[in-house]
Amino acid sequence: MVHPGSPEAEAAREQAEYRKVLGAELDGFLAEQQLVLQDVSMESLPLLDAVSSLAQGGKRLRALLNYWGWRGAGGAELGAPAVRSGVALELFQSAALIHDDIIDRSDTRRGGPSVHRRFSATHSQAAWHLDGTHFGSSAAILAGDLCLSLSEEMFSAVGAQAAHGTGARRIFNRMRTEVMAGQYLDILEEVVGPTHEPERAVVRARNILRYKSAKYTTEHPLTLGGALAGASAELLDWYSRFALPLGEAFQLRDDVLGVFGDPEQTGKPAGDDLREGKRTVLVAYALTFGGPSARDAMAEGLGRADLDDDGVAALRGLIQESGALAATETLIEGHTQAAFDALEQLPVDDVTRAALSALAHAAVNRSA
Amino acid sequence: MVHPGSPEAEAAREQAEYRKVLGAELDGFLAEQQLVLQDVSMESLPLLDAVSSLAQGGKRLRALLNYWGWRGAGGAELGAPAVRSGVALELFQSAALIHDDIIDRSDTRRGGPSVHRRFSATHSQAAWHLDGTHFGSSAAILAGDLCLSLSEEMFSAVGAQAAHGTGARRIFNRMRTEVMAGQYLDILEEVVGPTHEPERAVVRARNILRYKSAKYTTEHPLTLGGALAGASAELLDWYSRFALPLGEAFQLRDDVLGVFGDPEQTGKPAGDDLREGKRTVLVAYALTFGGPSARDAMAEGLGRADLDDDGVAALRGLIQESGALAATETLIEGHTQAAFDALEQLPVDDVTRAALSALAHAAVNRSA
Numbered sequence: 001m002v003h004p005g006s007p008e009a010e011a012a013r014e015q016a017e018y019r020k021v022l023g024a025e026l027d028g029f030l031a032e033q034q035l036v037l038q039d040v041s042m043e044s045l046p047l048l049d050a051v052s053s054l055a056q057g058g059k060r061l062r063a064l065l066n067y068w069g070w071r072g073a074g075g076a077e078l079g080a081p082a083v084r085s086g087v088a089l090e091l092f093q094s095a096a097l098i099h100d101d102i103i104d105r106s107d108t109r110r111g112g113p114s115v116h117r118r119f120s121a122t123h124s125q126a127a128w129h130l131d132g133t134h135f136g137s138s139a140a141i142l143a144g145d146l147c148l149s150l151s152e153e154m155f156s157a158v159g160a161q162a163a164h165g166t167g168a169r170r171i172f173n174r175m176r177t178e179v180m181a182g183q184y185l186d187i188l189e190e191v192v193g194p195t196h197e198p199e200r201a202v203v204r205a206r207n208i209l210r211y212k213s214a215k216y217t218t219e220h221p222l223t224l225g226g227a228l229a230g231a232s233a234e235l236l237d238w239y240s241r242f243a244l245p246l247g248e249a250f251q252l253r254d255d256v257l258g259v260f261g262d263p264e265q266t267g268k269p270a271g272d273d274l275r276e277g278k279r280t281v282l283v284a285y286a287l288t289f290g291g292p293s294a295r296d297a298m299a300e301g302l303g304r305a306d307l308d309d310d311g312v313a314a315l316r317g318l319i320q321e322s323g324a325l326a327a328t329e330t331l332i333e334g335h336t337q338a339a340f341d342a343l344e345q346l347p348v349d350d351v352t353r354a355a356l357s358a359l360a361h362a363a364v365n366r367s368a
Numbered sequence: 369m370v371h372p373g374s375p376e377a378e379a380a381r382e383q384a385e386y387r388k389v390l391g392a393e394l395d396g397f398l399a400e401q402q403l404v405l406q407d408v409s410m411e412s413l414p415l416l417d418a419v420s421s422l423a424q425g426g427k428r429l430r431a432l433l434n435y436w437g438w439r440g441a442g443g444a445e446l447g448a449p450a451v452r453s454g455v456a457l458e459l460f461q462s463a464a465l466i467h468d469d470i471i472d473r474s475d476t477r478r479g480g481p482s483v484h485r486r487f488s489a490t491h492s493q494a495a496w497h498l499d500g501t502h503f504g505s506s507a508a509i510l511a512g513d514l515c516l517s518l519s520e521e522m523f524s525a526v527g528a529q530a531a532h533g534t535g536a537r538r539i540f541n542r543m544r545t546e547v548m549a550g551q552y553l554d555i556l557e558e559v560v561g562p563t564h565e566p567e568r569a570v571v572r573a574r575n576i577l578r579y580k581s582a583k584y585t586t587e588h589p590l591t592l593g594g595a596l597a598g599a600s601a602e603l604l605d606w607y608s609r610f611a612l613p614l615g616e617a618f619q620l621r622d623d624v625l626g627v628f629g630d631p632e633q634t635g636k637p638a639g640d641d642l643r644e645g646k647r648t649v650l651v652a653y654a655l656t657f658g659g660p661s662a663r664d665a666m667a668e669g670l671g672r673a674d675l676d677d678d679g680v681a682a683l684r685g686l687i688q689e690s691g692a693l694a695a696t697e698t699l700i701e702g703h704t705q706a707a708f709d710a711l712e713q714l715p716v717d718d719v720t721r722a723a724l725s726a727l728a729h730a731a732v733n734r735s736a
Binding site: 033036037040041043044046047095099102103105123126128129130132134135137138139141142144145146148149150152153156157158159160163164165169173174176177178180181182183184185187188190191192193207211277303 | 405411412471473494503505509512514518526533548550553556579
C-alpha cells in the first residue's frame with residue numbers, strides 16, 4: 001500500500017507529471033520535424049512516422065532514471081534539461097532498436113511489426129517494384145539515422161548544461177560509442193561461433209551485456225541526469241554502484257525471458273532469441289557447463305531461423321539441465337542484491353529513493 | 369599560371385595549411401576514440417578502423433567550402449571552429465557513404481571495397497559462421513552509426529559558435545534531416561518504378577538531387593562556415609545563390625559519370641549506376657523523352673544487378689539518343705553559369721573568391 005503523502009506517493013505523483021511533460025516535449029519536437037520533412041516532400045513523411053510511432057511507445061525507463069538522477073542531485077521539479085535529455089535518451093533508444101531489429105532480423109517490436117518489416121509491408125501492399133525486403137531494410141537504416149540525429153539535436157537543445165566540456169556531454173558521447181562497440185561485439189560473437197574459446201564465453205557475454213545494454217539502459221541515464229544537475233563525483237559514483245548492477249540484472253532477466261518467456265506477455269514468439277542465435281550469458285553458461293554433446297547441439301540449433309517448436313524445446317531443455325538457467329538466476333540475484341544495497345546507502349532524498357526503488361523493482365521483477 | 373602573391377597563390381597556400389590542420393584534428397580525434405573502444409574490448413577496434421580508413425580519404429570538398437565560408441565572413445585564418453566543423457562535415461559524409469553503400473549494394477568506394485564488403489571479406493577470410501553478407505551489412509550499419517555519432521560529437525566540440533540556438537547549429541540540424549529525407553525519396557523512387565507519373569519524373573529527380581546531395585555537398589557547408597563566423601543574412605543568401613547551383617551541377621556531373629564515365633578514372637565499374645537502378649535526372653529525362661519503347665527498355669534494364677556490358681551499352685544508347693544526355697549537359701551548363709555569376713558578385717575578399725573559384729572549377733570540370 002502506498003500512503004498519501006508518503007515518499008512513494010509523492011514519487012508516483014511527480015513521475016506521472018514528468019511523463020506528461022516528456023510526452024508533450026517529444027510530440028512538439030516531432031511536429032517541428034514534420035515541417036522540415038514536408039518542405040522536402042510530403043512523400044518523405046513515412047520516414048518520420050516510423051520514428052514517431054516507435055518513439056511514442058516503450059516503458060520510458062531511461063527517461064525516468066535520467067529524471068530521478070537529476071532530482072536526486074538537486075535539479076528542479078520538471079526541470080527543462082531533464083525533460084529534454086529524457087526525450088534525447090528515448091530517441092537514442094528508438095534509433096538503436098530500429099537498427100538492432102534489422103541486424104537481428106526481428107519481425108516484431110513492442111507487439112507490432114518492426115520498422116523494416118513495416119516498410120516492406122508497405123512495399124508489398126502497394127505492389128512496388130524490386131526487392132521489398134531490401135527496401136524495408138534500407139528505409140529502416142534511414143529511419144534509424146534520422147532518429148539518431150534527432151536524439152542528438154534534442155540533447156544539444158538542453159543548452160549550457162549539456163554543452164561541450166560538461167560532464168553530461170561526456171556521458172552522452174561515451175554512451176553512444178560504447179553501445180555501438182558493444183553491438184559490434186555482439187554480432188561478432190555470433191559469427192565466430194559457439195566453439196570459439198568456450199572457456200571465455202561467459203566473460204565475453206557479460207562484457208557485451210554491460211556495454212551493449214546495461215550501461216545505457218540504467219547507468220548512463222541516471223548519471224547523465226545527475227551530471228546535468230551538477231552532481232558531485234561522489235554522488236555519480238553512488239549512482240553507478242546502484243545502476244550498473246541493476247542494468248545487468250535487467251538485461252539478464254530479458255535474456256531469460258527471450259528463451260523461457262510467455263509469448264503472450266513478451267509480445268515476441270517463443271524462443272525467438274534462440275532462432276536469432278543471440279549469444280547471451282544464458283547461452284554462454286550452457287556452452288560452458290554443457291559438455292561436448294550439449295555444445296554440439298547448441299551449435300547446431302542456435303541461429304537457425306527455421307528452428308521449430310521441438311527444436312526450441314530441446315535447446316531450452318539443454319539450457320535448463322546444464323545448470324545455465326540456475327547460474328543466470330544466481331547472477332540476477334547477486335546483481336539485484338548489489339543494486340538494492342547501494343540504493344539503501346544512496347545519498348539522496350526519500351522521494352528520489354522511493355522512485356528509484358519502484359523503478360528497480362519493475363526492472364528486475366517482470367514477465368515482459 | 370598562378371603568380372606568387374596573387375589571390376590564387378595565397379588561397380592555395382592557406383588551403384594547404386588548412387588541410388594539414390584538418391587532418392591532424394581528425395587523427396587526434398580518432399586516436400581519442402580508439403581509447404574509448406579499447407576500454408570496451410580490443411575486439412571492437414575494427415569498427416573504428418572502418419570509419420578511420422574511409423574518413424581519411426576523399427576530396428574534402430565539404431570541409432574546404434566550410435572553411436572558405438568561414439573566411440569569407442571574416443573568420444580567423446585556421447580558426448578552430450572551422451577546423452572542427454570541417455572534421456564534423458567529413459565524418460557526416462563518411463557516415464552517409466557507409467550506409468548509402470549498403471542501400472545501393474555498392475561493392476566499391478574510393479577505389480577500395482565498401483565498408484560492408486570489407487566486413488564480409490573479413491568474415492569469409494576467417495571462415496566464420498552464419499551469413500557473411502548479413503554480417504557485413506550489420507557491421508556497416510554499426511560503423512555508420514558510430515561515424516554519425518562522432519560527426520556530431522565533433523560538431524558540438526566547436527563550442528559556443530555551434531551551441532543550441534545558433535545559426536550554425538540550425539544549419540547542421542537541418543542538413544542532416546534533409547539528407548535523410550532526400551535519401552528516402554531516392555529509394556522510394558526506385559521502387560515505385562519507372563512508370564510512376566512519368567510527367568513528373570524530372571521534377572522528382574531534381575528534388576531528390578537537391579536534398580540528397582546538392583545542399584549538403586556545397587550549400588550547407590559554405591553557409592555553415594559563414595554562420596560560425598557570424599555572417600549576415602545577406603552574405604548567407606549570397607553563399608546559397610552560389611553554392612546551391614554549384615552543388616546541383618556537381619551532382620549532375622556525377623550522374624553523367626556514373627553512366628558514361630571511364631572506370632579507370634571513376635574507380636567504379638562502368639554503368640554501375642544503371643545496375644543499381646539509380647533514378648537520376650539523366651534517367652528521368654530519358655524516361656520523359658524516350659517514348660514508350662525506350663521507356664519499356666529502361667524499365668526492363670534499370671536496377672538489374674546482372675546487366676551485362678551489352679545491356680549497359682544499350683541503355684547508354686537510349687539515354688544519348690533520347691536527348692537526355694544533352695538535356696542534362698544543358699542543365700549542368702545553366703547551373704554552372706548561375707554559380708559563377710553569383711561568385712563574381714559575392715561580397716567576399718579576393719583570396720576567398722579565388723579559393724571558391726578553384727573549388728567550383730574542380731567540382732564541375734572533372735572526370736572522376
